[in-house]
Every structure is written in structure tokens, then in C-alpha cells.
Amino acid sequence: MFQQDLFKDKVALVTGGGSGIGFAIAKQLLQLGAKVIISSRKEERLKVAVEQLSVFGPVRYQLLDIRDTEQVEALAKNIQKVEGKLDILINNAGGQFPSPAEDISFKGWNAVINNNLNGTFYVTQTMAKTFFIPSRSGNVVNIIANIFRGFPAMAHTGAARAGVENLTMTLAVEWSKYNIQINAVAPGIIKSTGLDQYPPEFLAGIETAIPAKRLGTVEEVGYITLFLCSPMAKFITGETVYVDGGQRLWGDLWKM
Numbered sequence: 001m002f003q004q005d006l007f008k009d010k011v012a013l014v015t016g017g018g019s020g021i022g023f024a025i026a027k028q029l030l031q032l033g034a035k036v037i038i039s040s041r042k043e044e045r046l047k048v049a050v051e052q053l054s055v056f057g058p059v060r061y062q063l064l065d066i067r068d069t070e071q072v073e074a075l076a077k078n079i080q081k082v083e084g085k086l087d088i089l090i091n092n093a094g095g096q097f098p099s100p101a102e103d104i105s106f107k108g109w110n111a112v113i114n115n116n117l118n119g120t121f122y123v124t125q126t127m128a129k130t131f132f133i134p135s136r137s138g139n140v141v142n143i144i145a146n147i148f149r150g151f152p153a154m155a156h157t158g159a160a161r162a163g164v165e166n167l168t169m170t171l172a173v174e175w176s177k178y179n180i181q182i183n184a185v186a187p188g189i190i191k192s193t194g195l196d197q198y199p200p201e202f203l204a205g206i207e208t209a210i211p212a213k214r215l216g217t218v219e220e221v222g223y224i225t226l227f228l229c230s231p232m233a234k235f236i237t238g239e240t241v242y243v244d245g246g247q248r249l250w251g252d253l254w255k256m
Helices: 020-031 043-053 069-082 106-135 155-174 193-197 218-229
Strands: 011-015 035-040 059-063 088-091 138-143 180-187 240-243
Touching: 011 020, 011 069, 020 035, 020 043, 020 088, 020 218, 035 043, 043 059, 059 069, 069 106, 088 106, 088 218, 106 138, 106 155, 106 180, 138 155, 138 218, 155 180, 180 218, 218 240
Parallel strands: 011 035, 011 088, 035 059, 088 138, 138 180, 180 240
Antiparallel strands: none
């Protein structure tokens, strides 16, 4: 299904591309012919990632805090200067921490909302106005989370990701006149570096609450992301695709 040159001559930006799901998506895009820019706040991680990814194709990195609008605008100008265009945007950067809602501080709440919701909007609008709207083409995929039944133990990111899902639907309609596709991918529990921040007891036995009885892989999230960016999905926009082994449909995932 994925030909070797599927994304030949395409330029893609993957935020949060230095590790985990973002790294896997960047790798797959490179393997299928794209030029890739990865970004995050941690330069050492980006340097290592670029060294590992460069064997698969042309890739470079730029430091980016998606919450900083000046940095976002500077990145758009940099891409315009170096690559001259942008075809694909993968909004993967974000972060959160587990906590009962009553224990989330106002500072913690604002940090997660600003990162996961505001940052996604800043990057999407800036790249659309700089590249996608003028060229009347573009493809955006927002990596969110399993929010199908709320997000107990992480109310802040549940609210932010729900906002991104609604933003996905809204922009898909508003920007359809520019031939811009916008979709979202909602991973369940994925075996990646993203799990490192959670205490072992939080994840103990969690696979038993997933109908597939296992954790997902970063590659599986990447496959559906690439499909949504490909010509095969040209008539799909405003959708959220769950990659969760049926987790959203059954089971008590978090012990309350």
C-alpha cells in the first residue's frame, strides 16, 4: 500500500519528533521519500534523533517551544527559506502528567492546556497561513489521545485534547476551500518513551483492560498517520481515528 516514493518531493514538519511516536512518524515519512523537519524543546534529543534518522533520508531539526508564538513564526520563516514549502504538518508535541483533578494546580492546568491546545493552534494556524492557504494544499494530522470516555486521572489533557479534536473538525470545514485536509489520530496506551514519566503502579497490568490485551506500538500509530497524509485518504477530513486496541469501547482502564 505504501510505495517507496509515496511522499517524494513532499516536505513534512513533525513537532515532538525527537522521540516516541513523533520519531516513528518521521522515520516512516523519510522511508517513503519525504524531506522531514523535526522539532522539540530539547536540542540534545533532537541531535541524537537526526543522527539516527539521517540514514533514511534528508532530515534536519529546529528547536521549538510550540507555546511560544515568536518561535513558531520563526520556524515558519526558516522552513520557507530552507525548503521553500511545507506539505505535511504532524502536530505531535505535547505533554501531561497523571493527577486527580482536585490535585491539579492552576499552574499545572494552564501549562498542559497551553502546551496541548494553544500550542497546536499556534503551529497549525501559522503553517496554514504561511504555506497551506497560499498554495491551496496541505495535510495536517493532530496526534491527540483516547478521550472517548473522558480522561480520568488526567482532566487537564483530556480537556485540551478534546479541544484539539473539535479544532480538527472546525478547521476541516473552514479550510476545505483551500484544499487542506485536517484529521486527528487518537492513540491508546502505546509502548513508547512517553510512558517513562508515569509511575510503575500507574501502568501495572494495564494491558488487561485493553481488549487486544497488549499495548500499541509507535509504528502502528505511524501507519494510520501516513495513510491520512497520503492520496489514498484524499476524501477524508475532520475525522478522528482511534488506535487503541478497542480500549475506548470496554473496560475500566484507570482504577479509581
